[in-house]
Amino acid sequence: MATIPWLVDVLRSAGVQVVVEGDWLNRMRPGSFDPIGVLWHHTAATSSASNPHPALNICINGRSDLPGPLCQALVDYHGVFHVISAGRCNHAGTARASGPIPAGDGNTMLIGWEIDYNGVSQEMTAAQYNASVAATAAVLKQLGKDSSYARGHRETSTTGKIDPSFIDLNVMRSDVAAKMAGGPAWSSIVDNATAGRFTASTNWGTSSYSGQRYGGDYRFADPVLASDAAWYKFNVPAAGNYRVDAWWPANAGYNASTPYIIATSSGNQTVHVDQRVTGGQWRILGTFALPAGDANRVAVSRWSSAPGLIIADAVRLTRV
Numbered sequence: 301m302a303t304i305p306w307l308v309d310v311l312r313s314a315g316v317q318v319v320v321e322g323d324w325l326n327r328m329r330p331g332s333f334d335p336i337g338v339l340w341h342h343t344a345a346t347s348s349a350s351n352p353h354p355a356l357n358i359c360i361n362g363r364s365d366l367p368g369p370l371c372q373a374l375v376d377y378h379g380v381f382h383v384i385s386a387g388r389c390n391h392a393g394t395a396r397a398s399g400p401i402p403a404g405d406g407n408t409m410l411i412g413w414e415i416d417y418n419g420v421s422q423e424m425t426a427a428q429y430n431a432s433v434a435a436t437a438a439v440l441k442q443l444g445k446d447s448s449y450a451r452g453h454r455e456t457s458t459t460g461k462i463d464p465s466f467i468d469l470n471v472m473r474s475d476v477a478a479k480m481a482g483g484p485a486w487s488s489i490v491d492n493a494t495a496g497r498f499t500a501s502t503n504w505g506t507s508s509y510s511g512q513r514y515g516g517d518y519r520f521a522d523p524v525l526a527s528d529a530a531w532y533k534f535n536v537p538a539a540g541n542y543r544v545d546a547w548w549p550a551n552a553g554y555n556a557s558t559p560y561i562i563a564t565s566s567g568n569q570t571v572h573v574d575q576r577v578t579g580g581q582w583r584i585l586g587t588f589a590l591p592a593g594d595a596n597r598v599a600v601s602r603w604s605s606a607p608g609l610i611i612a613d614a615v616r617l618t619r620v
């Protein structure tokens with residue numbers, strides 16, 4: 301089952317305020333999750349400035365007739381995204397075909413925002429709308445999809461759902477499209493757990509030891525004067541200059557001179573980092589000219605004469 305451990309970073313990079321609700325990386329329903337789009341809902345609870353997220357507890361824990369989590373994120377009265385889950389949630393039920401979304405298991409195909417307003421005598425706030433547009437644009441960009449993959453529950457429901465009320469979903473999609481065209485630069489994150497985009501030999505172990513890890517775990521290997529790199533594959537949208545950032549958990553026992561290899565338009569370039577320090581955050585490796593196309597683009601090499609474990613966790617490209 302896939303997860304979307306990049307969700308919090310993608311939202312924050314888009315300027316969306318985020319509150320992480322506990323163990324969101326491991327809170328999910330069993331079953332498949334392979335999202336291709338975003339689904340908007342309203343909670344039917346009445347929110348206010350002094351009670352901004354009345355449905356938050358239900359969205360995390362579920363109801364007697366429907367186990368939680370009930371959405372990947374709840375959008376409160378102030379437009380703050382409360383991120384609940386990186387995996388499958390009970391929000392969409394069985395979907396009928398809508399736009400490019402085929403009929404099928406909505407909880408497999410769709411990431412859900414529960415926008416906390418009652419939808420009968422209360423509209424969503426401007427802050428909720430603007431944050432939901434920005435978040436949807438950023439997530440669809442991360443998924444490699446256009447604005448037509450943003451839908452409302454009333455478009456996919458097979459049971460007569462009316463949410464989200466009081467907005468025109470075609471206008472919503474055009475606002476998402478405008479945000480995607482003029483919004484933040486293209487950016488993509490590949491983690492060691494990203495399906496189909498990370499490759500390493502079995503010489504690389506898997507660990508969740510450090511709390512500074514990106515996502516659920518990371519890979520590690522002893523340094524060796526031989527070629528046994530871990531590769532990160534990116535679908536670079538166009539030839540141009542891209543900033544390359546890396547994330548590693550730091551530890552005194554890790555490697556002081558870990559080589560990152562960037563496969564640029566003019567050949568491989570190597571940047572060495574000290575993985576004993578500055579962990580748990582994005583660190584800039586540099587800006588490089590990259591060709592277009594889907595290919596192995598960044599590697600962590602084991603070829604270091606320094607002692608200590610070589611760590612391969614997450615890599616991010618951002619067009620500049």
Ligand SMILES: [Zn+2]
Pocket residue numbers: 340341342391453461463
């Ligand atoms: Zn709904």
